Amino acid sequence: MLAMNYRGPQRVRVSHKPMPEIKHPEDAIVRVTRSCICGSDLHLYNGNVPDTRVGMTFGHEFIGIVEEIGSEVHKVKVGDHVLVPFNIACGKCHFCRQGLYGNCHESNTQATAVGGIFGYSHTAGGYDGGQAEFVRVPYANVGPTVIPPDMDPDDAVMLTDVVPTGYQAAEMGGIQPGDTVVVFGAGPVGIMAARCCWLFGAGRVIVLDQYEYRLEFVRNYANCEVYNFKEMDDPVVFIKKITDWMGADVVIDAVGAEAAGSALQTITGRKTLLQAGSATALHWAINSVKKGGIVSIVGVYGPTDNLVPIGNVVNKGLTLRANQASVKRLLPRLIEHVQNGILNPKALITHRIPLEEAADAYRMFSSKLDNCIKPVLIPPSARM
Numbered sequence: 001m002l003a004m005n006y007r008g009p010q011r012v013r014v015s016h017k018p019m020p021e022i023k024h025p026e027d028a029i030v031r032v033t034r035s036c037i038c039g040s041d042l043h044l045y046n047g048n049v050p051d052t053r054v055g056m057t058f059g060h061e062f063i064g065i066v067e068e069i070g071s072e073v074h075k076v077k078v079g080d081h082v083l084v085p086f087n088i089a090c091g092k093c094h095f096c097r098q099g100l101y102g103n104c105h106e107s108n109t110q111a112t113a114v115g116g117i118f119g120y121s122h123t124a125g126g127y128d129g130g131q132a133e134f135v136r137v138p139y140a141n142v143g144p145t146v147i148p149p150d151m152d153p154d155d156a157v158m159l160t161d162v163v164p165t166g167y168q169a170a171e172m173g174g175i176q177p178g179d180t181v182v183v184f185g186a187g188p189v190g191i192m193a194a195r196c197c198w199l200f201g202a203g204r205v206i207v208l209d210q211y212e213y214r215l216e217f218v219r220n221y222a223n224c225e226v227y228n229f230k231e232m233d234d235p236v237v238f239i240k241k242i243t244d245w246m247g248a249d250v251v252i253d254a255v256g257a258e259a260a261g262s263a264l265q266t267i268t269g270r271k272t273l274l275q276a277g278s279a280t281a282l283h284w285a286i287n288s289v290k291k292g293g294i295v296s297i298v299g300v301y302g303p304t305d306n307l308v309p310i311g312n313v314v315n316k317g318l319t320l321r322a323n324q325a326s327v328k329r330l331l332p333r334l335i336e337h338v339q340n341g342i343l344n345p346k347a348l349i350t351h352r353i354p355l356e357e358a359a360d361a362y363r364m365f366s367s368k369l370d371n372c373i374k375p376v377l378i379p380p381s382a383r384m
């Protein structure tokens with residue numbers, strides 16, 4: 001089968017790999033119909049995630065048709081069109097039972113923090129992902145969810161990550177009616193987070209990024225105020241100034257390890273990898289939130305992180321909340337929001353690219369060329 005194949009930092013290609021096989025009675029094999037590239041894939045692409053092995057297939061945002069099932073799979077059947085949450089979760093462990101599907105204790109036994117994630121290095125279990133024609137889906141009674149017949153597949157693929165992550169970013173912010181929320185990052189995750197803030201009663205939503213085309217998009221899509229941090233001396237002072245010098249009630253970091261805006265952070269966190277990513281947006285979040293405020297972090301950082309202003313976290317009495325999104329926990333509510341038109345996730349998809357051209361897609365998305373917000377890869381069989 002054709003599959004995206006990681007060859008080293010900034011080098012991906014599409015090549016032939018063996019067909020995935022059922023290895024456990026609860027596995028399913030899914031024939032992919034759509035698979036997105038995510039900002040999280042850029043951390044892998046840029047070589048910033050430890051133990052990203054040559055030969056791995058990325059892709060944790062995919063939907064597809066169930067092709068084959070193991071003897072103990074009863075929740076889905078061959079022929080079902082399913083959306084597959086990016087987290088791999090057993091559904092039974094201590095953490096899954098609390099709805100913490102991103103922190104499953106069984107699907108990534110080498111680690112104690114994150115559970116398994118499709119196509120996300122051996123630090124997240126070493127599972128091949130869905131930027132391929134076929135993918136093995138473990139615990140098929142837990143994650144895969146049949147796509148409602150009236151749902152557009154482009155909306156469905158956004159429900160595997162971007163919609164739940166944006167929603168959970170707003171949810172973890174503990175937004176109170178009338179709150180001012182600042183969102184750092186106008187990628188797909190920040191865009192969705194900004195829109196979801198209104199669902200929790202925000203009174204004012206402000207988004208910062210460096211790309212005008214993304215700011216323009218989020219201004220229309222999420223009806224928010226937007227500012228370009230490249231035009232400011234100091235984004236923290238700017239936010240204080242526009243919030244009566246109080247700071248925002250809630251700040252969301254939807255940027256993560258690839259953050260721009262600080263030469264020191266870029267050199268230590270992105271170029272030399274002396275720390276696990278550039279913590280620029282995190283600094284700005286901690287420093288621009290009100291005393292007693294909440295910082296909600298969905299931007300992804302590596303397993304260790306230094307140079308974070310932890311002293312300010314203490315002195316300001318902040319609540320930090322962070323996690324991988326628990327997709328399965330949120331799906332029932334979010335499927336309704338998509339069906340009712342409250343969220344319109346497919347509007348974020350700007351590019352549809354044949355799977356065979358994945359290398360070009362990575363280059364374009366990584367460099368933010370051609371006004372790209374969200375690219376989706378379409379395997380040959382799904383284009384017929």
Ligand SMILES: NC(=O)c1ccc[n+]([C@@H]2O[C@H](COP(=O)([O-])OP(=O)(O)OC[C@H]3O[C@@H](n4cnc5c(N)ncnc54)[C@H](O)[C@@H]3O)[C@@H](O)[C@H]2O)c1
Nearest residue numbers: 039040165185187188189255256259260261299300324325
């Ligand atoms: N926690 C989760 O479950 C989860 C799920 C999906 C994605 N993520 C993470 O969310 C982050 C965003 O993902 P995406 O797909 O939107 O990525 P993206 O790369 O498309 O967007 C990131 C945006 O942040 C902007 N940016 C860079 N530095 C900034 C700064 N200092 N301040 C404000 N904006 C800045 C960039 O210009 C870009 O537009 C990534 O770190 C990704 O790994 C987390």
Ligand SMILES: [Zn+2]
Nearest residue numbers: 038040061161
């Ligand atoms: Zn993703």
Ligand SMILES: [Zn+2]
Nearest residue numbers: 090093096104
């Ligand atoms: Zn579990």
